[in-house]
Amino acid sequence: MQGLNIQYLHIMDFQLPYCFFFLLLLLLPFSGNGQAHSNISSGLFLTAASDNLPWTSPSGEFAFGFQQVGDAGYLLAIWFNKIPERTIVWSANRNDLVQGGSKVQLTRDGELVLNDQSGRTIWSPVFGGSGAAYAAMLDTGNFVVASQAGANLWQSFDEPTDTLLPTQNLNLGAQLIAPYLEKNYSDGRFKFILQADSNLVLYTTRYPTTTSNVAYWSAQISTGSGYRVIFNQSGYMYLADQNGNTLNSVFSNSVSMQDFYLRATLDYDGVFRQYAYPKTASSSTRWAMAWTTLPNFIPSNICVVIRGPVGSGACGFNSYCILGDDQRPRCKCPPGYTFFDPNDERKGCKKNFISQDCDHPSQEIDNFMIWDMLNKNFPFTDYEDFFSVDEDWCRQACLSDCYCAVATYNSGHCWKKRGPLSNGVTDPSIGDKALMKVRKGNRTAGSSAKKSDRSILITTGSVLLGSSIFLIVLSLLGIYVFFTRWNQQKQKMVPQLHVMPEMNLQNFTYNELETATGGFKEELGRGAFGIVYRGALANEDKPLIAVKKLEKMAGEGDTEFNTEVKVIGRTNHKNLVQLVGFCNEGENRLLVYEYMSSGSLSNYIFGYSRPSWHRRMQIAFGVARGLLYLHEECSSQIIHCDIKPQNILLDESLNARISDFGLAKLLKTDQTKTTTGIRGTKGYVAPEWFKNLPVTTKVDTYSFGILLLELVCCRKNFEINAMQEDQIVLADWACDCLKEGKLNLLVEEDEEAMEDMKRVERFVMVAIWCIQEDPSLRPGMKKVVQMLEGSVQVSVPPDPSSFISTI
């Protein structure tokens, strides 16, 4: 069999596909069961058994036969036969698996029949006219049944399940139904259909039936009417009219079928994806979408597009959908809820607490709390809405209403929603805040043993203190926060500025920069120094730049500005944002930096999805090394004075790059002034700022310590809506956890970090050393890098305030 296939491969290399039938003629029909067949003559059959060989195509790339699905039975299917990862592209009985001993046969009467072991017919395609003379598994992945004269009577390509293969078309009225789960092939909850009205649409289904429910994508055609979806040999997929003219392009990446296996599959999550698999694959190869430049999946964000009055949405009831870094949707349960079935997250979530008692509402109010969740909504589950109310009113309204499961609030508008919640989604594009009502004391995450009365007293005290500090922080943040609004989506398309033309700084004229930024049009962010704009240089490769227009220069002389800028310009390290040039013309002072396509660390770690622990560790190393360079390795020492996640940018490879360094000196901020004069951002600022003590590199160590904790836990240092009061200030909570030997609480929902607790512990201990109130106890950045890397032992740090008398 092996030899036969190889022989075919060689011949096929030189022949056009038409020759295939000629080759078939040359083949002597094989008899018996379980042999490789190119022409399956009537009477032949396959039996469902674990050791049964399928009918393969001449090249051996596709096979038709039985696939065992766990203990549940056998699927009569077509699959990629040369790929280790089981990849089924078609099946006959996905909703009706058969047991061992069942049989598929091309009968003497010319019928293709799947019978179970008792002889009952499970499946048999109907073809008009005469009986079939033979069947064949073709190299395209199409299984055909043909008449004596060679005419196709039936082909699997006409009855797709969830996958289309190159050269396979989807005809008017035909549809794909997603599988239920990745390894459960029965009919799922989504479909892709070329409707009889010529519209190409993605729908949710009214599971367990397959009737259409909510449309969440459709081909936008302006003229003409769709006749078939063509998936051609270059990997293009488009909706064509009767004359073959393209009306709408579904996927337009060119892929060579010589080098890749290709398929387009409606996946169980409702996304229609085009996949490729290199033919010269190593054993670790997987089906991937990464080789492409244009998006090859639709819709682009399934979490936000599915919403309708009936049905659960992209995820199950009471859950919400979130798009991961890999652009795949994940389903999550809100606080107070857990999955019905952890093995099938799409079955939704159940309430983990006893609902509010409607007979005693006033008594019950105190037993419930509201959990704030930003950028979340559960569309179509509201039963009441209110205008011109404030958020607090909205909270109270939900708390005191036993029907209310969650309220959502957005600019004066409050919606009360009842269970089961549907269409749940979280995404930065959603402005609503969800106010989730949960019973106190019944926590799903971060729950720890009850604290003693004494510690509750202490916590309450520190929370009171903490919240007033928080208010100050809030107002200071209002002044200082750097709104980096880097557009994540641009990241994919833009070319990058990889290498500096030379180390020399360019001296730009104002006009040049005005042109480069298109008249200072596209704002990237806004900070204490002024506004940052996006632009592109006029060189051949038009590298992208970020232009920072400095405000309020306190009357410095030209020479002084130029000197400082040159100091910044001389720095060169892979963890710093490189200064490309500057402009110093009259009133105008601008700095030109290379463009960082992945935005700020702040957006990255506090955004809608949690980056991996590994990635966060790499970022911590990067920031530490960048600071070490600024403090000790560059020609003149630079103290940053404002290390915080907003000032760490990420390049296209997600390397951490420190930005805005050198500006503290450049802008001559008085570094010994009191609170309002300080440049640093409250929360990241070392205590000596407030005490008129000299500023040293140790202020950066302190800020780095806070940032490191934020990286470990993926949350902000101040989180007023923390699960528990003693968790509001991360630095305090981390110290408590370390002391109590419960560091696992800090990374509780992060499996990757949970499996690396030794390193988590080391990172937390380093962070606590960095945030010692006494600057002399804090390590220098060199030591920090060594401790993070593990080349130097880390001892258990003291409580940060233990060596300093309180304020």
Ligand SMILES: *[C@@H]1O[C@H](CO)[C@@H](O)[C@H](O)[C@H]1NC(C)=O
């Ligand atoms: C396939 O087998 C049938 C029955 O033996 C034969 O009549 C037919 O010509 C064969 N077709 C091809 C293309 O080999």
Ligand SMILES: *[C@@H]1O[C@H](CO)[C@@H](O)[C@H](O)[C@H]1NC(C)=O
């Ligand atoms: C697939 O999922 C459906 C729905 O939960 C279930 O009824 C069926 O038994 C599953 N099939 C297999 C093979 O696990």
Ligand SMILES: *[C@@H]1O[C@H](CO)[C@@H](O)[C@H](O)[C@H]1NC(C)=O
């Ligand atoms: C596939 O379709 C694209 C777009 O219509 C076209 O450019 C390409 O030449 C086609 N390839 C083949 C092999 O027909």
Ligand SMILES: *[C@@H]1O[C@H](CO)[C@@H](O)[C@H](O)[C@H]1NC(C)=O
């Ligand atoms: C939490 O919820 C469960 C299930 O509803 C209940 O049995 C339990 O008593 C609750 N615990 C608390 C502390 O309310």
